[in-house]
Amino acid sequence: MTKKLVLIDGNSIIYRAFFALPLLNNDKGVYTNAVYGFTTMLLRILEEKKPTHMLVAFDAGKTTFRHSTYKEYKGGRQKTPPELSEQFPLVKELLKAFNIRHYELEQYEADDIIGTLAKQGKENNFEVEVISGDKDMLQLVSDKVTVNVTKKGISEVEAYTPDYLLEKMEITPEQIIELKALMGDNSDNIPGVPGVGEKTATKLFKQYETIDNLYEHLDEVSGKKLKENLTNHKEDAFMSRELATINCDSPIEVSINDLSYEGYPNQEVATIFKDLGFQSLLSRVTTDEMAEETKEELEDLDYTIVEQVHSDMFTGEEALVIEMLSDSYHTAPIEGIGIVNDNQAYFIPTEVALDSIEFKKWAEDPVKKKIVFDAKQSVVALLKKGIHLKGVTFDVLLASYLLNPSENNHDIPSIAHRLGFRTVQYDEEVYGKGAKMKVPKQEALADHIVRKTDVLRKLENKMDDELQEYELYSLLKELEMPLALILAEMEHTGVLVDVPRLEEMGTELKKRLEEVEQEIYVLAGEQFNINSPKQLGPILFEKLGLPVIKKTKTGYSTAADVLEQLEPQHDIISKILLYRQLGKLQSTYIEGLLKVVDKETSKIHTRYNQALTQTGRLSSIDPNLQNIPIRIEEGRKIRQAFVPSENDWIMFAADYSQIELRVLAHIANDEKLIAAFKNGEDIHTQTAMEVFHVGKDEVTSNMRRQAKAVNFGIVYGISDFGLSQSLGITRKEAKKFIERYLESYPGVKAYMDDIVQEAKHKGYVTTLMNRRRYLPEITSRNFNLRSFAERTAMNTPIQGTAADIIKKAMIDLRKKLLEENMQARLLLQVHDELILEAPKEELEKLKEIVPAMMENTVELNVPLKADYAFGNSWYDAK
CATH class of the missing domain: 1.20.1060.10 (Taq DNA Polymerase; Chain T, domain 4)
Structure with missing residues (x-):
């Protein structure tokens, strides 16, 4: 059997994972993005490389034997962000769970440990695989040692063999050290020779092979400046070579025989994955036996498998789960139904429920209270079966989304585990994942569905308190939940396609x-x-x-x-x-x-993501109707295919005019912006007048175009670089443009400064309706992460409030249509636009009602304005 030694550069991979992935927290508030990235790579290495021996090497500290040669070695490095520092112990815990040895040695670097073990491996006829993000390691490449260098963060690696290195960089492994001697390395503060880059160094080594030979033939080198630099920095070149050389004879206290690897204990790895909150990785380490063991660990739950639904099953306050295994709930089958109340827990097979008049009567009774997970999905699933679910009083999905908008996993088990309820298995443990996914036998299915239903009641109690504490209760009850029911009807109705x-x-x-x-x-x-x-x-x-x-x-x-x-x-x-x-x-x-x-x-039934974006905006999938390109006529024409579903009906579309700029004027309380909107001025012309210091008649179309770009750029947190790209001007000009804009609108400048400080103080920002967005990166020492968080702090209250306003407008409009007993119905929501279909005879009434509802849904310091159009297709309603 081939012996394979895998050596991982721990520091390098963890650093890369940290900066490649957004900051993630588990339910304990601990940062885990670097651990997660490292873990995904580790699992891939174990699956692909199948090592027989393995070690992860770490740097022991800041001081190494190289500092005695050059005190400034690695001197320019920024301090490790605390968000990253706290993840190193977690990685080491993880390695312990995987039964993988890790090692560090005072005065030596991870490179030296790996170099020494790679040499041992080569001498003992091992196949050696090195994994690192550092190209310094390429000096170790040989017929027995392959160095895998990460790229695109950590998602891909490039495998370097001697042949590939020669093809790619036109040098040998030994010349990697020579290359560093001349080029230096900014990240390690290795000086090298000024003015010598990779291209020049490679060219020199093709001719002279080593720096010793190069300096022996220095007179032959062409280029006055190059020769001068090489002469003046000869000592730096030789010192740089010494600093860049990996010590392959380090006094390590481990040998290859200590690194035998026979695989990991699934149970221990699964346990640490659960603690870290890595639910998406669980299925990769969970065996069928483990799933059964986990199930056996759960406390017994008494429930009844219902053969016939009776009215006395219901108390009037039930938790309900409509179980579907696919997100595509318009077409996916219902696998079973769970109902739990204070008296009893029930599993109702799908056909039993759908054939029951008593179930339909209970489901459609608005007085009977129901706690659900994903009201929209539940309503749509039952509407397809002729049952209109009513009486929903709490939606656990939407509550979880409002409390944790940055969280990706909002399924019932994940929410339950985050809040400390370990009474239910993860779906992957019961159903499997991907190609292995299947519905288990009825007993296992029933047990899982009932457990999920039972935990909904516990979650409601806990989440109710948190929603009240964070002032999110009314946002859930008065905005998101009523909207979910409207979206469900819109999805079920669909839009007719010609x-x-x-x-x-x-x-x-x-x-x-x-x-x-x-x-x-x-x-x-x-x-x-x-x-x-x-x-x-x-x-x-x-x-x-x-x-x-x-x-x-x-x-x-x-x-x-x-x-x-x-x-x-x-x-x-x-x-x-x-x-x-x-x-x-x-x-x-x-x-x-x-x-x-x-x-x-012949209808399209798009699905709206209501619990996805951190700003609160809706998005749509299968298909994404919000992304149909309308900047070119051929794209706009696609809307011709969306037509009314009844004869003598029309399509009616209404959209908000510059809603985000109006929200900005209100939030910033900027006098000039407010006055411009109140006086009905063209805001882009007004901004051009302010920024260019010209009269209204002097504003050119190009001035207005530039003003428009900066107006909307401010809303989306644009940088001078972003503005320079969109306007085709220099970054310096763009910076001056933004400065003039902020001088013209001092209220906006004050808002931007204040909101960033507020975010740093609180850790989050809110919309006018109190939707929160958490910004843990706002105090990061990493400039890019901090800058992104600052821009997000500025634009989230604007975008989020605009999103909340159109949601409220949909609720108000739906209520008004019912009050007026109109047939008109909402079909689609696309960005700031609402699309309805209605009988032609209702047109005049729609012209009054729709803009009135949209413009008066909230009260701001500036008027909201909604424009409308209508026609025989969505295209005509423009």
Whole structure:
């Protein structure tokens, strides 16, 4: 059997994981993002490499034997963020659970430990695999040692063998040290020789092989400045080589024989995963036997498997679970139903419930109180079976989302475990995951569903208190829960699609694509694969001679941002950009929409994500109707296929005008912004007047365009870099532009400063309706993380309040339509727009009701404004 030694550079991988992943907390408030990233990589290594021997090496401290050579070694490094420091002990606990040895040695670095063991492995005929994020390790590469360097954070690795190193970097493993001698290394504060980069150093070593030989032939080196630098920094070069050399004879007290690895104990690893909150990784280490053992550990729960539903089963205050194994609840089957009250717990097989008049009567009784998980899913699932669920008094999913908006796992077991209730297994432990997912026998299924239902009641009690404490109770009860029921009706109703018209558009688009394709060939002077960057690059940058803006590892970059910069220089660029847009419309939207049309009803039933975004905005999937591109006419035309579902009905659309800027004016209480909106001024013209110090008649279209960019940029927390990119101006000009804007609107400047300080003090920001967004990164020592959190602190109250306003408008409008006994119904919500369908005879009433409800749903310091349009399709209602 081949002996395989895997050596992991612990510090390097943990650092990379920390900065590659957003900050994550477990239920104890401990940061775990670096541990999570390290764990995913570790599992992949164990699965792919199958080591027989293994060790994770760590740095022992700040001082090493290299400091005696050069005191400033690693001197420029920033202090490790405390959010990262606290995760190192967790990684070591994790390794203990995995039965993987870790080791560190005073005065030596992880590199030296790995180098020494790699040498031992090579001498003892082991296959050695080194895993690191540090290219210094490439000096260890040999016929027996492969060095895997992480890239794209930690999601991918590049495996270096001697042949691959020579092909990739044109040097040998031994020359990696020579390379560092001349280049130096900023991250380790190794000086090297000024003015010598990788390209120059590689060229020198191709000719002279080592720095010893280079200095022996220094007179032959061309380039006055290069020769001067090499001469003046000779001592630095040789010292840098010494600093960069891994000590492969370190006095370590472990040998390969101590590193035997025979796999990990699943139970111990599963336990630590649960403690860390790594639910998504549990299924990778959980065996069938463990799932049974876990089930046996749970306390017995008495329940009845119902053969016939009776009215005396219900007390009038029940917890209810409609169990479905797929998020696609429009089409997924109901696997079973759980009902628990103070008297009894019941599992009702699906067919028993759906065939029962008593169940339907109870479900549709608004007086009978129901605690549910995901009211929207529950209502839609039962509506498909002819039952309209009413009387929902608490939604555990929405409560969890409001309390923990940054949390990704909002399923019942995850919520229960976070709040300390260990009475239910994770779904993966019962159903499996991916290809192994299956519905167990009725007894196991019933037990799991009833446990999930039972814990809902415990969760309601605990969450109720937390919602009250954090002033989120009214947000749940008065906004999110009423909205969930409206969204459920909208999803169930669906929107009718004119399938022949959509297919016709597909044909038209295909024809237009072919026309643009031919136009590109004429401009290029030859035919080629437009979708291939390898073929497109040479056409643009060699044949047509356009300036090269960016190169990739495989050649010229033809990414969208590159092409947009080149657009003014050649007619072919705009054609290529149009070709790509049309291609996406054809594949993603025409073909994509046709795939999700219900074959029987010709309707599309999108699903709204109500518990996803941290700002509170809704998003939609299957299909994502909010992303249909409308900047080009071909994209807008796709809306022609969305039509009323009844004869002599029309589509009616209303959208808020500049709602986020109006919210900004209110929150910032800026006098000039408020006055502009109250006087009905064009806000972009007004901003241009302020920023450019010109009169209204002097504002040019370009000035207004720039003012518009900065207006909306402020809302989304734009930086000078972001503004420079969107306007095609220098970063310095963009910075000055933002400064002039903030001078013009001092209330906005004060708001931005104050909200950041408030976020640092509280750890979160809120919308006008008290929705919270937690920002643990706001005090991070990492500049990028802190800057992002500061921008988020500024824009979340604006975006979140705008999202809350349109949600409330939907509730008010739905209530008004019912009061007026109108047939008109809400179909879609897309960003700041509401789309309805209605009989033509209700049109005049809609013109009054819809804008009135939207404009008066909340009271701000500025008026809200809603515009409307109508027609025979969504496209016409513009």
